[in-house]
Amino acid sequence: MECQAPTKGLEAGRTDRQSGQLAPLNDVLEVAEYLRCGRTHVFALIRSGRLRSVKVGRKRLVPDHCVLAFVDEQTSSDGASHAETREQHGDSGGSNHAQ
Numbered sequence: 001m002e003c004q005a006p007t008k009g010l011e012a013g014r015t016d017r018q019s020g021q022l023a024p025l026n027d028v029l030e031v032a033e034y035l036r037c038g039r040t041h042v043f044a045l046i047r048s049g050r051l052r053s054v055k056v057g058r059k060r061l062v063p064d065h066c067v068l069a070f071v072d073e074q075t076s077s078d079g080a081s082h083a084e085t086r087e088q089h090g091d092s093g094g095s096n097h098a099q
Contacts, residue, residue: 022034022064024063024064025054025062025064026062026064027059027060027061028042028043028046031062031067034067035071046060046062050070051066051067053066
């Protein structure tokens with residue numbers, strides 16, 4: 001996965017957890033909070049190459065645009081896979097209730 005620099009700039013500074021803003025570089029715990037998952041899962045994403053990161057000293061940091069690219073990739077691929085699953089099962093996405 002190639003992460004591209006964002007076209008819209010995010011505010012500089014630390015992650016604002018109340019507004020959901022990301023800092024330019026985020027530690028694993030901040031990324032975990034943003035993605036609403038555990039830090040172990042974030043490390044697994046980094047190890048697998050699905051989430052890019054940089055190492056500064058002993059600290060692993062994830063650029064904001066890489067987090068956003070990961071989320072975009074997940075939402076676009078999830079939508080496609082759900083649509084394909086519905087088609088395979090003969091469901092057009094509408095209600096199954098008889099009227």
